[in-house]
Amino acid sequence: MAHTQPGTGFQRRHIDPDRVAPLVGALDSQDANPGVRRLRAWAEEALAIRPGERLVDVGSGTGSQTRALADAVGPDGVAIGVEPNEGLRAVAEERSAGSRVRFTDGDALALPLPDGSMDLVWCERVLQHLADPDLAVAEMARVLRPGGRVALLDTDWGTTLLHPGEPDVVRALTSAALNGANPYSGRRLVGQLSAAGFVVDDRGSQALLQDHRTVAWPLIRMLGEAAVRTGALTAEQRDTLYADLTEAAGRGALHMSVTMFGVVARLPA
Numbered sequence: 001m002a003h004t005q006p007g008t009g010f011q012r013r014h015i016d017p018d019r020v021a022p023l024v025g026a027l028d029s030q031d032a033n034p035g036v037r038r039l040r041a042w043a044e045e046a047l048a049i050r051p052g053e054r055l056v057d058v059g060s061g062t063g064s065q066t067r068a069l070a071d072a073v074g075p076d077g078v079a080i081g082v083e084p085n086e087g088l089r090a091v092a093e094e095r096s097a098g099s100r101v102r103f104t105d106g107d108a109l110a111l112p113l114p115d116g117s118m119d120l121v122w123c124e125r126v127l128q129h130l131a132d133p134d135l136a137v138a139e140m141a142r143v144l145r146p147g148g149r150v151a152l153l154d155t156d157w158g159t160t161l162l163h164p165g166e167p168d169v170v171r172a173l174t175s176a177a178l179n180g181a182n183p184y185s186g187r188r189l190v191g192q193l194s195a196a197g198f199v200v201d202d203r204g205s206q207a208l209l210q211d212h213r214t215v216a217w218p219l220i221r222m223l224g225e226a227a228v229r230t231g232a233l234t235a236e237q238r239d240t241l242y243a244d245l246t247e248a249a250g251r252g253a254l255h256m257s258v259t260m261f262g263v264v265a266r267l268p269a
Contacts, residue, residue, distance in 0.1 A: 020087030059126035063092030156186025186261035
């Protein structure tokens with residue numbers, strides 16, 4: 001269960017060019033997560049992608065999912081990845097050499113596409129980073145043709161579970177994950193799509209499980225430092241929790257998870 005820091009943003013002002021390599025590593029880890037793979041497979045089936053369709057992947061990152069979607073629309077289809085991070089676009093283009101995928105600079109709040117030009121929109125783990133996710137959903141509606149379909153997949157940081165540890169200490173640490181722009185994104189997807197005029201066709205979810213034998217130290221330390229900095233935890237409480245987690249992982253008894261939700265919807269024809 002690897003995640004970039006909540007609230008880092010899918011907008012240019014939040015992009016740190018010096019953090020491209022760690023971000024690529026985190027995205028590659030997400031691609032390998034069984035829960036992510038299962039939720040993607042469910043969404044792809046629910047979308048019923050047809051050869052020759054035109055699709056856009058909003059927040060395409062390293063392009064792994066964009067390439068999978070391009071295979072689904074086939075040689076007569078169009079697959080575009082929109083990504084504002086120049087470093088990630090360069091990785092995506094390098095990894096996609098020889099494919100039909102096209103990557104372009106762009107922001108989720110102002111997609112560089114004409115009205116009604118797409119059959120499908122895919123957007124995964126982007127809305128959680130946006131202070132105005134409703135505008136991004138409205139942009140998706142704008143670029144879709146009547147009858148066009150969308151798949152939104154996003155994390156809900158309010159579902160973070162961590163065991164073992166003193167309950168109040170664990171609660172203080174996991175609450176640090178709620179400091180992002182849109183931490184409850186997963187549970188809001190249905191309402192956002194309905195408000196934008198979409199008809200919801202299906203919903204799904206997957207718990208993204210951390211290995212029970214290993215502590216996800218980059219994420220845990222990020223949350224722990226945030227909790228101490230804000231006064232939610234003392235350094236002693238944090239270190240005691242770290243020791244509890246280390247001991248549990250050593251005997252294969254660690255639990256750490258967060259739930260990712262997906263919604264597939266369509267515009268009325």
